[in-house]
Amino acid sequence: xxxxxxxxxxxxxxxxxxxxxxxxxxxxxxxxxxxxxxxxxxxxxxxxxxxxxxxxxxxxxxxxxxxxxxxxxxxxxxxxxxxxxxxxxxxxxxxxxxxxxxxxxxxxxxxxxxxxxxxxxxxxxxxxxxxxxxxxxxxxxxxxxxxxxxxxxxxxxxxxxxxxxxxxxxxxxxxxxxxxxxxxxxxxxxxxxxxxxxxxxxxxx
Amino acid sequence: xxxxxxxxxxxxxxxxxxxxxxxxxxxxxxxxxxxxxxxxxxxxxxxxxxxxxxxxxxxxxxxxxxxxxxxxxxxxxxxxxxxxxxxxxxxxxxxxxxxxxxxxxxxxxxxxxxxxxxxxxxxxxxxxxxxxxxxxxxxxxxxxxxxxxxxxxxxxxxxxxxxxxxxxxxxxxxxxxxxxxxxxxxxxxxxxxxxxxxxxxxxxxxxxxxxxxxxxxxxxxxxxxxxxxxxxxxxxxxxxxxxxxxxxxxxxxxxxxxxxxxxxxxxxxxxxx
Numbered sequence: 001x002x003x004x005x006x007x008x009x010x011x012x013x014x015x016x017x018x019x020x021x022x023x024x025x026x027x028x029x030x031x032x033x034x035x036x037x038x039x040x041x042x043x044x045x046x047x048x049x050x051x052x053x054x055x056x057x058x059x060x061x062x063x064x065x066x067x068x069x070x071x072x073x074x075x076x077x078x079x080x081x082x083x084x085x086x087x088x089x090x091x092x093x094x095x096x097x098x099x100x101x102x103x104x105x106x107x108x109x110x111x112x113x114x115x116x117x118x119x120x121x122x123x124x125x126x127x128x129x130x131x132x133x134x135x136x137x138x139x140x141x142x143x144x145x146x147x148x149x150x151x152x153x154x155x156x157x158x159x160x161x162x163x164x165x166x167x168x169x170x171x172x173x174x175x176x177x178x179x180x181x182x183x184x185x186x187x188x189x190x191x192x193x194x195x196x197x198x199x200x201x202x203x204x205x
Numbered sequence: 206x207x208x209x210x211x212x213x214x215x216x217x218x219x220x221x222x223x224x225x226x227x228x229x230x231x232x233x234x235x236x237x238x239x240x241x242x243x244x245x246x247x248x249x250x251x252x253x254x255x256x257x258x259x260x261x262x263x264x265x266x267x268x269x270x271x272x273x274x275x276x277x278x279x280x281x282x283x284x285x286x287x288x289x290x291x292x293x294x295x296x297x298x299x300x301x302x303x304x305x306x307x308x309x310x311x312x313x314x315x316x317x318x319x320x321x322x323x324x325x326x327x328x329x330x331x332x333x334x335x336x337x338x339x340x341x342x343x344x345x346x347x348x349x350x351x352x353x354x355x356x357x358x359x360x361x362x363x364x365x366x367x368x369x370x371x372x373x374x375x376x377x378x379x380x381x382x383x384x385x386x387x388x389x390x391x392x393x394x395x396x397x398x399x400x401x402x403x404x405x406x407x408x409x410x411x412x413x414x415x416x417x418x419x420x421x422x423x424x425x426x427x428x429x430x431x432x433x434x435x436x437x438x439x440x441x442x443x444x445x446x447x448x449x450x451x452x453x454x455x456x457x458x459x460x461x462x463x464x465x466x467x468x469x470x471x472x473x474x475x476x477x478x
Binding site: 017167190203 | 206207208210250253275278279280282283284301302303304306329330331374375403404405428457458459460461462464465468469470471472473
């Protein structure tokens with residue numbers, strides 16, 4: 001079963017609709033037993049990193065998510081804030097540690113570097129994939145996705161595949177570290193480009 | 206660089222979808238008509254964003270409107286903005302829980318400003334679109350609220366400056382004179398918006414063909430063009446318009462629209478094979 005984690009933050013309905021369009025069923029839940037026995041986990045989220053981590057702690061989901069992904073090797077896709085939560089930490093609304101599934105930091109866009117650019121970064125923008133990737137299978141090397149965010153995963157060179165987007169500076173728009181995936185953009189809001197990526201996550205992992 | 210956008214606006218009134226001309230409404234059909242006869246997905250698969258406005262002239266039924274947002278959103282994989290008469294946090298929440306990503310506010314920008322500040326603080330600027338309806342009057346524009354029925358006594362530039370200071374994330378500016386005419390956008394408006402640099406601008410009212418869409422998007426200040434006319438881009442009108450815009454080197458997002466047919470239920474085939 002594909003599990004969409006419900007911890008009280010974000011637009012779960014759209015992700016479920018996109019998966020249903022592709023012909024698969026998913027379940028929206030915060031039940032730890034269902035999450036730990038999932039075939040695939042989708043971690044969505046819109047809003048503040050600090051509050052989201054607080055919700056994950058109060059609903060007791062931090063441990064089950066880490067164990068299911070690290071030891072259970074359950075494939076996971078974090079979307080938007082859900083992707084950021086998989087990093088080491090964020091400075092949004094004060095420093096807060098994330099799930100620590102990837103070695104990345106989340107900070108606000110560097111305003112000086114993004115001079116003349118609008119923050120939040122909202123709209124379709126182009127992502128360039130650095131490595132061959134199961135998640136991006138069948139998509140062009142440069143592909144457009146829908147973004148809406150003010151904080152971003154800082155770009156540092158990674159041993160695994162990352163998708164890079166440029167908004168005043170390069171930032172990590174997607175990553176694929178074995179079975180651990182994340183997208184800063186919304187695949188469920190990116191027409192066929194996003195639907196194909198979601199299909200890849202369900203089919204190729 | 207963030208792409209420019211092509212937006213379709215659906216006007217909803219008491220269970221039906223409407224044509225509007227100078228803000229006078231005419232019913233085109235219900236949700237079944239929209240999905241089946243009108244084949245709305247042809248449009249949904251070729252635009253960058255969808256806006257759904259509850260322009261009901263009688264009392265609004267929020268739950269019923271939200272049910273319509275859900276039905277449209279089931280097969281619409283782009284950001285959806287919705288609004289019309291939003292006056293309470295519960296109303297806003299109901300809309301967002303129905304699959305909308307952003308809220309459109311209009312009259313409340315004038316008469317419920319603390320509420321707008323509250324929405325901005327809960328959901329962030331990127332979630333709030335400020336909509337402004339205007340009529341040309343000599344060398345300036347008059348602002349109207351409440352579905353274009355009440356004129357407010359403020360100069361346009363002052364109102365715009367003020368709503369930006371409330372924290373809205375985008376401006377949707379609609380010409381009531383051009384609304385539904387198909388005669389092209391009201392470009393005189395852009396002079397009034399010239400000094401706005403940090404908030405994206407969506408222009409609406411008057412687009413009748415793809416040339417008008419290009420005319421709009423060619424202005425640096427215009428981030429998105431919207432049309433609410435159900436019949437000006439009927440059939441393959443939108444797919445063709447998008448192709449023309451891309452050929453004219455307008456910086457729009459690209460995707461394979463034919464892919465929708467292949468992708469539908471493709472995982473079912475994968476599982477059964």
